[in-house]
Amino acid sequence: MSVVDQDPELFEIPPDKEKELRHIWAEHIDADGDRVPVSKVVDIFWNVGYILGNEYSKKFVEELTNTYGESVTYDESKEPFHQNMKKKLNLDFFKNLFRILDKNKQGIIPAENLKKILSQLPDTDEEEVDAMIAAIDDDGNGEVDFNEFYGLMCSE
DSSP: OOGGGSOGGGOOOOHHHHHHHHHHHHHTOOTTSSEEEHHHHHHHHHHTTOOOHHHHHHHHHHHHHHHHOSEEEHHHHHHHHHHHHHHHHHHHHHHHHHHHHOTTOSSEEEHHHHHHHHTTSTTOOHHHHHHHHHHHOTTOSSEEEHHHHHHHHHOO
């Protein structure tokens, strides 16, 4: 299973990848014995197929640097990596879903189309669907762009 196929909420590094990561980590350890320069961490994860992309890589490195300084242990890097990978997988999932729903490939979903989809959800009546769409259609133009769609999908 590729990283992209994983459920973001269930994202975990499998034992075989964990072993490979620790092996690559050991190759980059600095003089402190178990720490790796933060600047190398993204590359280490990338070497085993975990690609955060530019936006999340920057956030990940910034978070590690702010928390741990210029170097980090493997265990210190794991949780921030998991959190950033979950966010990236969620964003990728919703981008793909939006592309599917954007039948005209214009970067928008007509509110009426979204209304038809949302009305199929269990325990949802027409009034609730109308309220959801009104809440996300920020500019009131009857069309939902990706940012509005993503806001709806991430709201509780």
